[in-house]
Structure formats: C-alpha cells, structure tokens
Amino acid sequence: MKISQFFLPTLKEAPSEAQVISHQLMLRSGMIKQSSAGIYSWLPLGFKVLKKIEEIIRCEQDYIGGQEILMPTIQPADLWIESGRYEDYGQEMLRIKDRSNRDLLYGPTNEELITDIFRTHLKSYKDLPLLLYHIQWKFRDELRPRYGVMRGREFLMKDSYSFDLDMNQSRLTYQKNFLSYLRIFSKLGLKAVPVKANPGPIGGDLSHEFVILAPNGESDIFFDKKLLEFESISKDIFLDKNLVEKEYNKWAKCYAVTDDIHNEKEYNKLTTPENRVNSRAIEVGHVFYFGTKYSKSMGANLINNKGEQLPVHMGSYGIGVSRLVGAIIEYSHDDKGIIWPENVAPFSVGILNLKKGDEYCDKMSELVYQNLLIAGLEVLYDDTSERAGSKFANMDLIGLPYQVFIGSKSKDNGLFEIKERATNKRYFLKLESLINHLTEKFN
RNA sequence: CGGGGAGUAGCACAGCCUGGUAGUGCACUCGCUUUGGGAGCGAGGGGUCGGAGGUUCGAAUCCUCUCUCCCCGACCA
Numbered sequence: 001m002k003i004s005q006f007f008l009p010t011l012k013e014a015p016s017e018a019q020v021i022s023h024q025l026m027l028r029s030g031m032i033k034q035s036s037a038g039i040y041s042w043l044p045l046g047f048k049v050l051k052k053i054e055e056i057i058r059c060e061q062d063y064i065g066g067q068e069i070l071m072p073t074i075q076p077a078d079l080w081i082e083s084g085r086y087e088d089y090g091q092e093m094l095r096i097k098d099r100s101n102r103d104l105l106y107g108p109t110n111e112e113l114i115t116d117i118f119r120t121h122l123k124s125y126k127d128l129p130l131l132l133y134h135i136q137w138k139f140r141d142e143l144r145p146r147y148g149v150m151r152g153r154e155f156l157m158k159d160s161y162s163f164d165l166d167m168n169q170s171r172l173t174y175q176k177n178f179l180s181y182l183r184i185f186s187k188l189g190l191k192a193v194p195v196k197a198n199p200g201p202i203g204g205d206l207s208h209e210f211v212i213l214a215p216n217g218e219s220d221i222f223f224d225k226k227l228l229e230f231e232s233i234s235k236d237i238f239l240d241k242n243l244v245e246k247e248y249n250k251w252a253k254c255y256a257v258t259d260d261i262h263n264e265k266e267y268n269k270l271t272t273p274e275n276r277v278n279s280r281a282i283e284v285g286h287v288f289y290f291g292t293k294y295s296k297s298m299g300a301n302l303i304n305n306k307g308e309q310l311p312v313h314m315g316s317y318g319i320g321v322s323r324l325v326g327a328i329i330e331y332s333h334d335d336k337g338i339i340w341p342e343n344v345a346p347f348s349v350g351i352l353n354l355k356k357g358d359e360y361c362d363k364m365s366e367l368v369y370q371n372l373l374i375a376g377l378e379v380l381y382d383d384t385s386e387r388a389g390s391k392f393a394n395m396d397l398i399g400l401p402y403q404v405f406i407g408s409k410s411k412d413n414g415l416f417e418i419k420e421r422a423t424n425k426r427y428f429l430k431l432e433s434l435i436n437h438l439t440e441k442f443n
Numbered sequence: 444c445g446g447g448g449a450g451u452a453g454c455a456c457a458g459c460c461u462g463g464u465a466g467u468g469c470a471c472u473c474g475c476u477u478u479g480g481g482a483g484c485g486a487g488g489g490g491u492c493g494g495a496g497g498u499u500c501g502a503a504u505c506c507u508c509u510c511u512c513c514c515c516g517a518c519c520a
Contacts, residue, residue: 012469012481013455017513027454037512091444092519109520143444143518150520157520209520218519283520320520354479389480396480407479417479 038145189341
C-alpha cells in the first residue's frame with residue numbers, strides 16, 4: 001500500500017478526550033474514530049490489527065478442536081428469562097423492542113444462545129466433546145466507559161463454549177483451553193499471567209483471568225515471577241492428555257491472584273521474596289468452568305451410555321479482541337509511538353522515500369516496494385512529498401516493526417538502510433539481502 | 444449513579460470575568476525557498492461559538508433549560 005492512497009489520518013496532537021497512552025496513540029495513528037462514549041469506528045490501520053488478532057485466535061482455537069460459528073448480536077429476551085439472567089443483568093444490558101413490541105436485547109454474552117443451539121441438536125454422549133466459538137461484537141452499557149477500546153461499551157470478543165459429559169472431561173477441556181490461551185497471548189507478543197479469579201455473576205467454581213502487566217490496568221494482582229519465565233507452550237502437548245494436565249498444573253499451582261482474593265499468608269508460603277510481584281494489570285482473557293448452571297436451568301440434557309438423562313457440563317472461554325488492541329499498545333510503546341509485535345503489526349515493513357522527486361530514490365523505492373510485495377510481505381510505502389523528519393515521526397508513530405530508508409545515504413553507498421522499530425538498530429544492506437532478511441523474519 | 448470539569452474551524456487552545464459583528468498554532472490550498480528526525484516566508488479557504496429559550500438596541504460572553512464528552516469513585520471482558 002502506498003501512503004498517498006491509504007486512508008491514514010494521523011494527528012500530531014492527541015485529542016483531549018484521550019487520557020491513557022494507548023487511546024491517545026490509537027487516535028493519533030488514525031486507527032479509530034470515536035462515535036459515542038465507548039463506541040468506535042475502526043479505520044483501515046486499526047481494522048487490520050483487529051483482524052490479525054482474530055486470525056491468531058482462530059488458528060489456535062481450531063488447533064485444539066474448536067469449531068467456529070457466528071451467533072447474532074440481537075437476541076430474544078425469552079432465552080434470558082428462561083436462564084434467569086434477564087433480571088440479574090440489570091442496566092448493563094441494552095434492551096430493545098422490535099416493531100411488534102417483542103423484547104429483544106443486544107447480547108452482552110452468549111451462554112443462553114449457545115445452550116439453546118446445543119439442546120436443540122445434541123442429545124447423546126456420542127456427540128461429545130464439543131467446543132464451539134465465535135468472534136462477535138457485544139454490547140454492555142457500562143456506567144462509565146473509558147480508556148478507549150480497552151473499556152468500550154461495544155467490544156469485539158472471542159467466546160468459546162465447551163460441552164462435556166462430566167466434570168472430569170470438562171476439566172480436561174478447561175485445561176486445554178487454558179494452555180491454548182497461553183499460546184495465543186504468546187503469539188500476540190505478550191507475556192500473559194493466568195491469575196485465579198473470582199468467577200463473579202457468571203457462576204462456576206473454576207476460573208482464571210489472563211492479564212498482562214501495565215500501569216494503566218484496572219486489576220491489581222499478586223503473583224509469582226516464575227510465571228513470566230516459563231517457556232511457551234509447544235503444540236505437541238495437546239496430543240497427550242497427561243502432558244496437558246502436567247503442563248496445566250505447572251502454571252496453575254503458582255501463586256497468582258487478584259487483590260480481592262489475595263492472601264498474604266499463602267503468598268509468603270508459596271513464593272520466595274525475590275519472586276513476589278505486585279502489579280497493575282489489564283484483563284484480556286477469562287476462562288470458566290461452570291458445570292451445569294445453564295444446562296440445568298435451560299434443560300440441555302444428554303443421554304449417557306446407560307440411557308440416563310444428565311445435564312451437560314459446560315465451560316466458557318473469552319478473549320477481549322478489541323480490548324487487546326489497546327492492551328498491546330499499553331504493553332508495547334515508547335515516547336514516539338506504537339511498537340507493534342511482528343505478528344499483529346498492520347504492515348510488516350514501512351518504506352520511506354526520503355528524497356521524493358529524486359530520480360534515483362524514486363526508482364529504488366519503487367523497486368524495493370515491488371520486491372517486498374512479490375516476496376509476500378505487507379508493505380506500507382511512504383511515497384508522499386512530506387519532509388524526511390515528518391516521515392520518520394509518522395512511521396515511528398504507527399509502529400511498523402521494520403523501516404527501510406531510501407535517501408541521500410543510499411544514493412551514495414548504493415545500499416538500503418533498515419531500522420528496527422523496537423530496538424532502534426540500524427544497518428545497511430544490498431537489495432537482495434534486504435529482501436531475504438525481511439522475508440526470513442516473517443516466514 | 445454520586446462528585447468534578449469541558450463543549451469556539453479537522454486537532455490543540457485563547458477570547459467569556461468587564462456584552463459591541465470571532466482569533467492563535469498545527470493541519471488544508473497556492474507560490475517561492477528548503478529537504479536524513481514533525482521547515483521558513485508570503486497569500487488563501489474553512490466556524491449560524493453543542494442545542495433551545497430568555498435578558499438586551501446588540502450575546503461566544505449574562506440568565507434558564509437541555510444534549511454531549513471527559514475525569515475521580517462504586518461496577519465491569
């Protein structure tokens with residue numbers, strides 16, 4: 001993509017409505033436009049990142065046997081009355097009436113819908129286990145939306161729902177999802193910490209939050225530093241349920257809790273002093289085993305191999321996809337702008353033609369651009385007539401992992417200068433090695 | 444929902460107290476000079492001052508109502 005053709009409305013100054021850094025950077029880099037409190041339009045740059053995150057999640061969820069579906073945003077009130085949550089959810093739920101005066105709602109979550117799908121179509125233990133997920137917009141009418149997309153009223157969420165015959169099998173499913181989440185966050189370039197959490201109004205007795213450390217986070221957590229040092233989860237682990245359990249236990253037995261259930265005595269017993277960390281954190285995922293809470297109230301039963309009717313055991317697993325965009329920026333930025341982890345960057349490489357109008361630089365920039373495109377990379381080429389300084393500032397702001405400079409230095413030495421955004425390392429390469437170097441990074 | 448703050452050009456803000464036909468910087472358009480870290484000079488375009496009502500000869504400015512946005516708290520992925 002050439003910047004001259006790309007809709008990228010960047011700003012030198014942040015709008016005063018934005019207080020936290022990720023919100024400011026998202027507005028300045030032209031990723032989003034606020035529509036009303038907690039509701040945003042996603043512009044091309046932001047939407048690309050959102051889709052990258054989705055795709056990483058999809059890939060990992062499919063790997064552990066998840067099947068993607070898509071449920072509606074607008075749901076009938078009847079199902080919620082049946083589960084008993086129509087009253088419980090309160091003002092956060094956006095209630096709507098259609099032209100026939102039927103009660104509808106904009107879904108804040110999807111347990112009722114999925115349970116309804118399940119009970120309609122699945123009747124036998126032979127149909128299990130089943131893991132369904134979808135990535136869909138939700139709406140919760142928060143009292144006070146804030147922090148940009150990190151706490152919007154409308155937000156994109158991946159939610160999965162698991163169905164198992166009994167608690168033991170459901171726990172294994174829980175463990176698999178737990179490990180899958182660790183893989184997802186690691187691929188997103190984040191060190192996520194799984195903390196034991198209060199399951200809250202959604203119910204259940206086994207629950208973890210996945211948080212990433214950031215000073216602007218809404219949670220306050222206490223945890224064992226070991227959790228930041230474990231190696232990432234290998235795909236092979238999922239092939240053997242003993243390995244799953246072993247790996248899960250390694251993580252789950254470490255002390256890590258939110259402040260509301262923090263216990264100083266236990267903390268001191270289970271951790272060494274140098275490993276104790278207390279930090280603000282942003283919740284980006286949440287996993288629950290909630291057993292038969294919905295299946296009982298909504299009659300989602302199965303017949304086991306003895307012909308008995310039993311309520312199905314369920315779990316649910318959420319990731320705040322749109323929130324993650326803000327959270328990643330909170331986690332990875334500097335005073336110049338965003339520093340995208342390679343897997344979620346909206347483009348892999350930015351090309352800066354520093355002497356637009358100079359025959360050599362124009363020709364070489366175009367050549368590098370074409371070659372990188374042919375190599376299959378996502379490239380943003382700044383072909384505008386802006387001054388060099390403003391191109392540097394703009395490219396640093398939008399945070400692409402690699403920048404290629406073509407200007408008077410290239411003209412003198414016939415080489416191309418690469419800058420790594422995260423480390424600020426710079427080096428000069430010939431065209432061929434530049435293409436190879438960048439291609440290797442992204443394959 | 445309780446407490447606080449703010450709505451003036453795309454963005455940041457001044458003007459309001461003390462009423463007199465709306466301004467600055469950035470951005471945008473044109474010209475000249477510049478050109479490796481957000482250039483300089485010159486010339487332009489763009490605002491019924493959030494909305495409604497009132498006071499007044501006259502309202503961005505004073506009064507009333509209202510809408511919206513932001514911050515702190517309680518609540519939440």
